[in-house]
Amino acid sequence: MTAAWPLHAHLVGIGGAGMSGAARLLAARGVTVTGSDGSPGPGVNAVRASGIPVALGHREENLPPEATLVVRSLAVPDENPEVAAALRRGLDVITYPQLLGRFVSEKIGIAIAGTHGKTSTSGMIAHTLVSAGRDPGVLIGGEVATIGGSSRAGRGDYFVAEACEYRRAFRALRPHVAVITSIEEDHLDYYKDLAEIERAFGEFAAALPREGMLVANGDDPAVMRVVVRAGASRVWTYGLEVPAAVTGRVKMLHRERVEFELCQEGRPVGEVGLRVPGRHNVSNACGAAAACLAVGLSPAEVCAGLSTYPGARRRFEVVGEAGGVIVVDDYAHHPTAVRVVLQAARQRFPLRRVVAVFQPHQGNRTRHLLRDFARALAMGDRVILPEIYFVRESLEERRKISSADLAREIQRLGMAADYVERASDLFPRVLRELRAGDVAVVMGAGDIAGFAQKLVGALRVRAARAGAAASGPAAPELPRMFEPTGVEGL
Numbered sequence: 001m002t003a004a005w006p007l008h009a010h011l012v013g014i015g016g017a018g019m020s021g022a023a024r025l026l027a028a029r030g031v032t033v034t035g036s037d038g039s040p041g042p043g044v045n046a047v048r049a050s051g052i053p054v055a056l057g058h059r060e061e062n063l064p065p066e067a068t069l070v071v072r073s074l075a076v077p078d079e080n081p082e083v084a085a086a087l088r089r090g091l092d093v094i095t096y097p098q099l100l101g102r103f104v105s106e107k108i109g110i111a112i113a114g115t116h117g118k119t120s121t122s123g124m125i126a127h128t129l130v131s132a133g134r135d136p137g138v139l140i141g142g143e144v145a146t147i148g149g150s151s152r153a154g155r156g157d158y159f160v161a162e163a164c165e166y167r168r169a170f171r172a173l174r175p176h177v178a179v180i181t182s183i184e185e186d187h188l189d190y191y192k193d194l195a196e197i198e199r200a201f202g203e204f205a206a207a208l209p210r211e212g213m214l215v216a217n218g219d220d221p222a223v224m225r226v227v228v229r230a231g232a233s234r235v236w237t238y239g240l241e242v243p244a245a246v247t248g249r250v251k252m253l254h255r256e257r258v259e260f261e262l263c264q265e266g267r268p269v270g271e272v273g274l275r276v277p278g279r280h281n282v283s284n285a286c287g288a289a290a291a292c293l294a295v296g297l298s299p300a301e302v303c304a305g306l307s308t309y310p311g312a313r314r315r316f317e318v319v320g321e322a323g324g325v326i327v328v329d330d331y332a333h334h335p336t337a338v339r340v341v342l343q344a345a346r347q348r349f350p351l352r353r354v355v356a357v358f359q360p361h362q363g364n365r366t367r368h369l370l371r372d373f374a375r376a377l378a379m380g381d382r383v384i385l386p387e388i389y390f391v392r393e394s395l396e397e398r399r400k401i402s403s404a405d406l407a408r409e410i411q412r413l414g415m416a417a418d419y420v421e422r423a424s425d426l427f428p429r430v431l432r433e434l435r436a437g438d439v440a441v442v443m444g445a446g447d448i449a450g451f452a453q454k455l456v457g458a459l460r461v462r463a464a465r466a467g468a469a470a471s472g473p474a475a476p477e478l479p480r481m482f483e484p485t486g487v488e489g490l
Contacts, residue, residue: 004102006069006092010062011035012082013073013096014054015043018162021139021151022071022099023047028153036062036082042449046149060085068092071099074167075392097169100139104161104173107137110291111173113163113204114181114217115197116337117284120276121181123312124288126152126160128305132297136160142312142331158295163204165197166190170204178208179215179291181284183222186334189364189392198226205230213294215287218244236294238286240279246290248272248282253347258282262289262303270303276311278344285309314449316344320456323463324436326352329452333361333445335372342379345441352439356380357430357451359444360388360403367401374409380441382433383410383417386426389446427451431458 009026011019014035020043027033027050036055037044044054055062060081063070070086070093078084086093104111112122122140126147129136137154138147140162163170163178166187183201184194191197205214205226210233217223218237227235237244245265252259258274260282274285289302297305311317314331321327328345332338338358345354356377360366366373366388377383385403403419410417420426434440442452 005029005031008032008034008064008067009069009071010064010067010082010086011071012058012080013037013076014047014052015039015041016073016075016096017043017141018096018100018139018150019043019071019073020047021149022096022103023052024050024151025103025137025139025153027052032066034062034064034067058082069094071096074169095169095172097164097172100161100163101172101174103137103139104159104175107159108157108177108295109159109161109173109175110177110179110295111161111163111170111175112140112179112181112287112291113165113170113201114179115165115184115186116334117181117217117280117287118162118179119312119331120281120315121179121284121287121291122160122162123147123315124285124306124309125179125291127309128288128292128297128302129156129158129160131305131308132292132301134158134297142315144312145310146308165200165204168200168203171200171207173204174207174209175212176209177213177215177291177294178205179287180205180223180226181217181287182220182336183226184334184336185369186365188368189362194222198222198229201226202230205232208232213291215290215294217283217287218242219283236290238283238290240283240286244286246286246293248286248289250279250282253277253279256348260285262286262299262306264293264299269299272303272306274306275309276316277348278316278340280340280344316341317452319452322456322459323434323466324438325434325459326439327452327456327459328439328441330441330443331445331449332358332443333365335369335376338373338443339376339379341441341443342376345439346379349439352437353381354379355430355433355438355440356383357386357426357440357442357448358383359386359446359448360406361445362391363388363393363397363401366403366406370401370406370409373406374413377406377410377417378413378415381416383407383415384426384430384433385417385419386423386448387421389444389448391446427454427458430455431462434459 015037119142123144126138135156137159138152214232219239238246247263249261317329407417407419
């Protein structure tokens with residue numbers, strides 16, 4: 001265990017994004033870890049499965065007397081009983097981004113930031129380093145099977161971190177390599193406009209040490225504006241559309257993979273058969289390649305790693321097929337991400353009807369980007385919308401916007417869109433819509449996670465019922481979790 005780490009850390013909001021992985025990394029360093037969260041969920045379950053005790057609900061007595069460090073997610077306020085008790089006791093209280101900064105500073109840090117594309121790019125970098133035998137430490141926002149999930153202790157010299165721009169969280173990181181994948185309007189409950197977002201990314205880039213490397217998407221104008229203003233001493237650009245230090249020349253778009261030629265300074269250095277679809281993933285792969293080359297991997301190691309990258313969970317994850325319906329699951333919650341996911345669905349399944357099931361995430365984001373969301377979702381043949389997954393909004397803010405407004409905006413574009421007001425009605429509505437030959441694309445960052453897996457199960461039961469009805473015997477009962485009364489958590 002590194003001397004800088006405490007004997008006992010208590011994590012408040014341990015089931016949140018990144019926090020569950022951080023808990024496992026602390027435990028791997030010999031730290032005794034406890035935690036709490038407001039409600040059960042996948043993150044809490046994962047932490048408990050690794051042997052870390054988690055209390056549900058926030059109470060002062062959850063804070064163990066032997067704890068010396070308290071880590072809280074950005075969603076946890078000072079008024080939280082456990083945080084307030086820790087402050088009264090004079091304990092070291094830090095945020096998740098500050099903890100991530102400590103992990104990054106331990107090793108040669110590679111931090112990936114961007115409005116979208118950062119999880120896929122992070123996963124590709126981590127997988128490629130693992131594939132090349134570098135055994136990196138990892139803490140990212142998606143689960144990749146080949147690195148053991150979303151986190152990895154790693155004994156090697158590198159640490160791969162996904163850096164979030166919300167509330168300028170990425171300013172707590174001091175990496176040796178910083179990757180910026182994209183910059184667009186988002187988190188407008190915190191940022192005033194795109195100009196302020198660009199300034200925040202500029203602060204992230206400017207924090208690089210003199211010998212550090214900035215890896216920037218040359219195809220993104222906002223990213224390039226940040227590069228010019230940041231004044232980093234070492235910059236590598238990457239992209240598909242403009243001359244760059246690292247480029248990908250697409251040779252063949254297959255339904256299940258993309259073949260491209262990786263070039264460095266305009267010179268071909270290898271071939272990649274990428275197993276995740278879409279031109280946007282070729283761009284992500286070029287960003288990953290640039291970062292890996294910058295820390296010393298050979299072109300052959302980079303191409304081999306990218307060609308075996310399996311994809312991340314809930315990043316165009318084909319969950320299964322039943323009754324002639326293919327079900328895809330994705331975390332997309334920004335208009336650009338929604339658009340590229342539906343484009344990838346069109347590319348991979350060109351002869352199928354695309355049914356998009358999208359749960360908007362945050363009322364503020366939905367309201368400010370309403371038209372962009374509508375144009376992106378209009379790429380589906382039919383769109384089904386549950387109510388917005390509200391996160392930080394007041395009751396007054398929630399009254400300003402609904403998924404019904406988004407459905408009407410899509411309909412104005414001449415496309416079919418249905419708003420499902422009650423959560424209990426969503427599952428039966430989707431089942432009624434789907435028929436053999438469809439591809440259902442489930443998208444969202446809220447509690448719609450898990451919906452795609454349950455949908456595949458229900459489709460299998462429906463197909464079994466249909467087969468049994470055709471042959472005569474009584475059909476099996478639909479499992480209770482798929483009854484029209486609804487799906488837990490939705």
